[in-house]
Amino acid sequence: MPNQTVRVRFAPSPTGYFHLGSARTALYDFLVARHYNGRFIVRIEDTDRTRYQPDAIPDLLEGLRWLGLWWDEGPEVGGDYGPYYQSDRLPFYQEYAEKLVREGKAYRCYCSPERLEALRAEQRAAGLPPGYDRHCRYLTQQEIAHYEAQGIRPVIRLAIPTEGVTEFDDFLRGHIVVENSLLDDFVLLKSDGFPTYHLAHVVDDRLMEISHVLRGDEWLPSAPRHVLLYRAFGWEMPIHVHLPVILDPSGKGKLSKRKKVLPDGREQFTYIHDFRRAGYLPEAMVNFLALVGWSYDGQTEFFSRDQLIRCFTLEGISKSPSALSYEKLEYMNAAYIRNLGVNDLTGRLLWVFTQQGFQADFDTVFRLTPLIRERIKTLNEAIQWVDFVFTDDFTYDPALLIQKGMDIPMTATMLRAALEALEPLEAFDEPAIEAALREMGARLGVKTGTFLGTLRVACTGKQVAPPLFGTLSVIGKQRVLSRLRRALSALGGLAQ
Ligand code: GLU
Numbered sequence: 001m002p003n004q005t006v007r008v009r010f011a012p013s014p015t016g017y018f019h020l021g022s023a024r025t026a027l028y029d030f031l032v033a034r035h036y037n038g039r040f041i042v043r044i045e046d047t048d049r050t051r052y053q054p055d056a057i058p059d060l061l062e063g064l065r066w067l068g069l070w071w072d073e074g075p076e077v078g079g080d081y082g083p084y085y086q087s088d089r090l091p092f093y094q095e096y097a098e099k100l101v102r103e104g105k106a107y108r109c110y111c112s113p114e115r116l117e118a119l120r121a122e123q124r125a126a127g128l129p130p131g132y133d134r135h136c137r138y139l140t141q142q143e144i145a146h147y148e149a150q151g152i153r154p155v156i157r158l159a160i161p162t163e164g165v166t167e168f169d170d171f172l173r174g175h176i177v178v179e180n181s182l183l184d185d186f187v188l189l190k191s192d193g194f195p196t197y198h199l200a201h202v203v204d205d206r207l208m209e210i211s212h213v214l215r216g217d218e219w220l221p222s223a224p225r226h227v228l229l230y231r232a233f234g235w236e237m238p239i240h241v242h243l244p245v246i247l248d249p250s251g252k253g254k255l256s257k258r259k260k261v262l263p264d265g266r267e268q269f270t271y272i273h274d275f276r277r278a279g280y281l282p283e284a285m286v287n288f289l290a291l292v293g294w295s296y297d298g299q300t301e302f303f304s305r306d307q308l309i310r311c312f313t314l315e316g317i318s319k320s321p322s323a324l325s326y327e328k329l330e331y332m333n334a335a336y337i338r339n340l341g342v343n344d345l346t347g348r349l350l351w352v353f354t355q356q357g358f359q360a361d362f363d364t365v366f367r368l369t370p371l372i373r374e375r376i377k378t379l380n381e382a383i384q385w386v387d388f389v390f391t392d393d394f395t396y397d398p399a400l401l402i403q404k405g406m407d408i409p410m411t412a413t414m415l416r417a418a419l420e421a422l423e424p425l426e427a428f429d430e431p432a433i434e435a436a437l438r439e440m441g442a443r444l445g446v447k448t449g450t451f452l453g454t455l456r457v458a459c460t461g462k463q464v465a466p467p468l469f470g471t472l473s474v475i476g477k478q479r480v481l482s483r484l485r486r487a488l489s490a491l492g493g494l495a496q
Contacts, residue, residue, distance in 0.1 A: 006038025008212045010064075010071070011201060013045045014056035017271045018063035019257050020324065021216065021246050024289045028214050028243065030069045031290070031312035038211070042074030043204060044085045047194045063272035067282050068305065081208040086200050093195035096203050096233070097156045097188045105232040106188060108154035109136040110147040131184030132157065156189040158229060166224040171241040172319050178224040186225055198222065202229045205238055212314075214241045241314060244293055244321045251323035268326055279352055279379030280329070284336040288329045293322045302335070334377040342369050352379045358390040367474045371466035388460045389474055392483070396461040398490035403450045408491055410446075414454050415488045417444055419481060428477040434469040458487035 010026040012018070033040035042064070046052060061075060073079025083089055100106035109132070111119075120130045137159055139147075147154070160183055167177045188199040195203070205213060220242045230237045246255045249268070260268040269275055275285060287303055295318065296303070296311045303311065337345065346366045353360035372385045388394050402411045421440035425432050441451040452468050459472060459480055472480050 004211055005209075006033060006036035006211050007041060007209050008033045008038060008214065009041040009043050009205070009208065009210050010069075011043045011045050011204075011215075012060055013048060013051070013197075014053055014060065015048065015051040016053060016056055016257060017273060018056075018060040019270045019272065020289070020292075021255060021257075021270075022060075023063065023067065023272050023285075024246065024292055025214055025216065025243060026064060026069050027067065027286060027289050028294070028312075028317070030071075031308055032212055032214065032314065033072075034309040035312050039072045040069070041079070041081070041208060041210070042071040042084065043208070044075060044087075045197065045200065046085055046087045047197070047200055049194065059271075059273060063276075066272070066276055067286055086195075086204065089200075089204065090193060090195070092203055092207065093189060093199055094193060097195070097199060100158065100188070100232055101156060103232075104159070106156050106158050107137050107139075107185075108144070109157045109185075109187075110139075110144075110152045110154045111135055112152075129182070132186075134162075134185055137185060153191040155187045155191050157185040157187055158225075158232060160185055160225075160228050166227050168223065168227045168237065168240070170220070170223070171239055171314055172244075172317060173220070173242060176220075176223070183224060183228070188229075198225055198229060202226055202233070202235075206233070206235050210238050212239045212241065214243055217242045217245050241317065244318060246292055247321045247323040249324055249326060255324055277380075279381065280333050281336045281340075281348075281379070284329070284333040287336070288332050292324060293318050301332075330377045337376060337379070338373055340373075342366065342373075345369050345373060348379055349382050352382060353390065356380075356383055358383075358387070360390055364389065364474060367470075368466070371470050371474075375466065385466055386471075388462070388465075389471075392479065394461040396457060398487070398494050400457045400463060401454050401487055401491055403453045406446075406450060406454070408494055411454055412488060412491050414444065414446065414451055415458060415484050415491070418451075418455050418458075419484050422472075422477065422480060422484075425477065428473055428480075430469045430473045433472050437469070454487075455484070459483045 008029045010022075010029045012022055012026075030040050032038070042061075044057060046057075057075070064071065071077065073081060074084045078084075097106060101108065111132075115135075116132070119133060123130050136154075136157070161180045164180050165177050166180055166183070167175065169175050186198060187196050189195055204210075223240060223242070227237065247253065248255045248260075255270065257270055259270055259274060262268065267274075269278065272285075276282075283305070286305060286308070287301075290303060290308050290312070291301070294312065294316050296316060340348070343366070346362060346369045349369060350360055350362055350365045353365065368382075368386050368389060372382055375385060376382050401415075402408065406414075417440050418437065421436040422428075422433065425436060437451070437455070438448065441448045444451065453463070455472075456465055456468055457463060459468075459475060465471060475483075
């Protein structure tokens with residue numbers, strides 16, 4: 001790495017919610033900055049007023065914080081290179097565009113939208129690539145004065161070399177050479193005084209002393225323009241790293257920004273807030289995203305944040321696109337859940353239950369946590385496993401009480417037997433419940449699985465639930481007894 005301080009920026013445009021692709025870029029920015037003891041900067045590129053979405057910025061900042069990608073400079077924290085919203089930096093762009101005009105490297109263009117449209121139509125008809133024909137590049141002083149007198153507000157365009165080639169190096173792609181004849185005099189400053197992305201980010205990357213630009217591959221075709229702009233200013237270019245695109249799970253198309261609903265009803269999220277709401281852990285998301293296009297040794301899968309910071313290098317970024325595997329994310333999330341300490345997981349589950357409107361408390365969830373931690377792939381899956389603990393108001397089909405090979409009278413006998421076994425218990429804990437029910441099952445002469453199957457449906461409303469003895473203990477004695485009685489009367493209803 002150069003001796004220069006590493007300064008890396010994440011520069012989102014607030015045109016939509018924070019999605020997986022941007023989150024991966026932000027993570028790589030963060031990891032490069034941390035790995036090389038540099039600075040991680042967030043800059044909001046909000047100069048495209050037509051596509052601006054006001055709720056995109058809070059969504060983005062919340063997403064970054066949730067992932068733990070704390071920034072050293074940027075919105076809310078400030079810094080020495082601010083402001084960090086491009087809409088607050090308009091005077092800089094105007095000043096630098098004017099400088100190029102004064103030096104004859106850029107010029108004002110007065111062409112009307114109608115003229116430009118007609119030009120594009122002509123080019124299309126002739127099968128030529130679209131591009132500005134440099135009409136205003138060679139205007140005389142009189143012509144300029146004429147347009148100015150009409151009050152036309154011009155744009156500013158860069159006067160690029162009409163011959164030769166533009167060359168640059170991309171960290172991943174290597175040396176790239178483009179014929180200048182394929183490029184046109186692109187707009188730097190629009191007639192309303194707002195910059196284009198091209199001008200704004202080059203000026204900002206320079207003024208903010210950015211050392212590395214990591215951005216999506218979709219910007220690679222524009223990179224030669226940026227090289228020309230750096231040249232026009234006489235500035236050295238930061239190291240550019242164009243990140244390969246993320247493909248959808250089939251590996252066939254680019255990952256869409258919208259969530260997809262699969263034929264079986266499962267949803268494939270792409271917005272970060274959807275993952276958060278569905279109960280993914282930020283630690284798992286970070287680990288997972290790091291591996292979408294980067295690898296350490298081709299095999300290590302699990303990395304803590306500190307390990308990622310230690311191991312992450314630009315050299316490890318893949319040159320080819322990677323397909324996103326939702327299965328892998330689920331698998332990783334489940335592994336992270338299993339590895340959390342009970343107290344930590346309890347706190348997170350308590351939050352999920354409370355958010356869903358359940359009257360949950362820490363102690364109850366603390367007792368449930370060991371019973372379900374091996375069974376859930378997301379925090380929210382805990383709800384379907386143990387919702388019956390927090391509400392008595394659940395329904396089930398009484399026919400489910402009757403186990404295979406059993407009938408109504410025999411099922412009623414088992415329920416009464418369970419009441420008889422559990423009622424006298426003083427300590428309603430797991431060992432006492434287990435002993436009492438096993439003994440009663442043996443006395444009845446039914447298989448333990450059959451006996452417990454009926455009790456499970458009666459007390460949880462489900463055929464599949466966490467281990468029963470522990471679960472009954474958490475539900476509590478009085479509620480278990482009343483659920484058994486409720487099941488008995490439901491069975492009575494079946495008999496009629
Ligand atoms: N604002 C651009 C985007 O959101 C940033 C590209 C860059 O990092 O330079 O795509």
